[in-house]
Amino acid sequence: xxxxxxxxxxxxxxxxxxxxxxxxxxxxxxxxxxxxxxxxxxxxxxxxxxxxxxxxxxxxxxxxxxxxxxxxxxxxxxxxxxxxxxxxxxxxxxxxxxxxxxxxxxxxxxxxxxxxxxxxxxxxxxxxxxxxxxxxxxxxxxxxxxxxxxxxxxxxxxxxxxxxxxxxxxxxxxxxxxxxxxxxxxxxxxxxxxxxxxxxxxxxxxxxxxxxxxxxxxxxxxxxxxxxxxxxxxxxxxxxxxxxxxxxxxxxxxxxxxxxxxxxxxxxxxxxxxxxxxxxxxxxxxxxxxxxxxxxxxxxxxxxxxxxxxxxxxxxxxxxxxxxxxxxxxxxxxxxxxxxxxxxxxxxxxxxxxxxxxxxxxxxxxxxxxxxxxxxxxxxxxxxxxxxxxxxxxxxxxxxxxxxxxxx
Ligand SMILES: Nc1nc2c(ncn2[C@@H]2O[C@H](COP(=O)(O)OP(=O)(O)OP(=O)(O)O)[C@@H](O)[C@H]2O)c(=O)[nH]1
Ligand SMILES: [Mg+2]
Numbered sequence: 370x371x372x373x374x375x376x377x378x379x380x381x382x383x384x385x386x387x388x389x390x391x392x393x394x395x396x397x398x399x400x401x402x403x404x405x406x407x408x409x410x411x412x413x414x415x416x417x418x419x420x421x422x423x424x425x426x427x428x429x430x431x432x433x434x435x436x437x438x439x440x441x442x443x444x445x446x447x448x449x450x451x452x453x454x455x456x457x458x459x460x461x462x463x464x465x466x467x468x469x470x471x472x473x474x475x476x477x478x479x480x481x482x483x484x485x486x487x488x489x490x491x492x493x494x495x496x497x498x499x500x501x502x503x504x505x506x507x508x509x510x511x512x513x514x515x516x517x518x519x520x521x522x523x524x525x526x527x528x529x530x531x532x533x534x535x536x537x538x539x540x541x542x543x544x545x546x547x548x549x550x551x552x553x554x555x556x557x558x559x560x561x562x563x564x565x566x567x568x569x570x571x572x573x574x575x576x577x578x579x580x581x582x583x584x585x586x587x588x589x590x591x592x593x594x595x596x597x598x599x600x601x602x603x604x605x606x607x608x609x610x611x612x613x614x615x616x617x618x619x620x621x622x623x624x625x626x627x628x629x630x631x632x633x634x635x636x637x638x639x640x641x642x643x644x645x646x647x648x649x650x651x652x653x654x655x656x657x658x659x660x661x662x663x664x665x666x667x668x669x670x671x672x673x674x675x676x677x678x679x680x681x682x683x684x685x686x687x688x689x690x691x692x693x694x695x696x697x698x699x700x701x702x703x704x705x706x707x708x709x710x711x712x713x714x715x716x717x718x719x720x721x722x723x724x725x726x727x728x729x730x731x732x733x734x735x736x737x738x739x740x741x742x743x744x745x746x747x748x749x750x751x752x753x754x755x756x757x758x759x760x761x762x763x764x765x766x767x768x769x770x771x772x773x774x775x776x777x
Pocket of ligand 1: 536539583585
């Protein structure tokens with residue numbers, strides 16, 4: 370399956386259905402009261418977090434999504450049906466941004482979480498609503514309001530506690546295989562991993578964390594070298610970065626220069642995207658200790674740390690042999706527990722206030738809203754029509770752009 374982590378789409382909620390003007394006509398009742406029903410509300414568009422999904426690829430092909438409009442009202446005070454809501458599925462970790470304003474509308478962090486992205490239009494009111502003591506035969510109805518239209522950017526950033534950094538072939542995927550049930554491909558050539566992989570590390574029965582294995586980064590990635598830097602976005606939400614250093618790089622390059630090269634790419638990306646990768650703690654992990662004698666390892670590590678002037682956490686492991694991996698996981702777990710997550714942005718549900726378009730004419734107080742004349746009133750001739758016109762069933766005409774139909 371193709372991995373797509375950024376798309377732009379357009380969504381349109383359904384318009385509200387129009388209210389209509391209609392009057393009751395019954396046998397022996399010459400002038401029935403108004404009975405034009407309200408329209409139905411338009412359907413809204415939601416984006417919902419679907420745990421089974423891990424790519425936005427579906428949105429590559431279809432870019433426009435619309436919910437259905439509300440139906441118009443009908444005679445006999447029949448309200449039009451509400452438009453159907455549209456639910457678009459997106460992977461957990463998807464951030465939804467309004468392209469026009471740049472505002473983040475929502476962040477899908479939990480399975481099933483829904484974010485309202487386009488609100489359906491409000492229904493128009495039928496003429497029954499406009500009946501009052503001074504106008505018992507209103508010829509007024511209102512249109513439904515348009516549904517919201519929005520252009521959105523969906524950006525998926527995997528939700529992981531720990532991110533792996535390192536040159537291609539450093540052993541990132543091997544580490545994930547060693548400590549979790551995830552089985553990303555491992556091979557002795559660079560750029561084996563082409564898309565991010567997640568692994569869940571169970572430290573004991575109660576505690577676990579998630580590691581993200583991303584494709585290797587090389588110097589010049591910001592300019593497009595290797596697979597570029599687009600995958601660095603997936604480190605944005607992690608809390609620790611494990612920088613895995615190959616003690617014997619495949620191209621015999623200098624590990625210190627490699628380390629600096631990768632960190633420079635990370636910082637460049639961080640600056641250009643305005644995300645705080647710089648503040649994340651980096652733990653150094655030397656890998657492939659099994660390829661050398663212990664003294665050799667110590668010598669290389671010492672040299673590396675001196676040249677780098679490093680004073681952060683340091684580990685050694687052989688990912689292939691699962692040596693030294695457990696202590697790393699225990700320390701990560703401890704760190705994560707001691708530094709509880711503070712999410713920059715968390716919205717569990719829709720927090721955006723939607724301003725209903727003003728329905729100037731529709732403010733009809735409840736006691737005048739509905740037909741309160743009984744049939745007896747009509748028979749007693751107490752109705753006060755404001756015109757003497759007589760309409761036949763099915764007669765139509767237009768008033769203020771609203772279709773008016775007389776029904777029996
Ligand atoms: N001897 C030894 N080989 C290792 C160790 N860890 C990984 N390797 C080997 O190094 C090669 C690359 O490992 P990967 O895990 O695919 O490396 P990666 O960092 O995921 O590489 P990319 O996906 O290309 O970025 C494979 O041949 C692994 O078997 C280790 O601890 N010891
Ligand atoms: Mg890999």
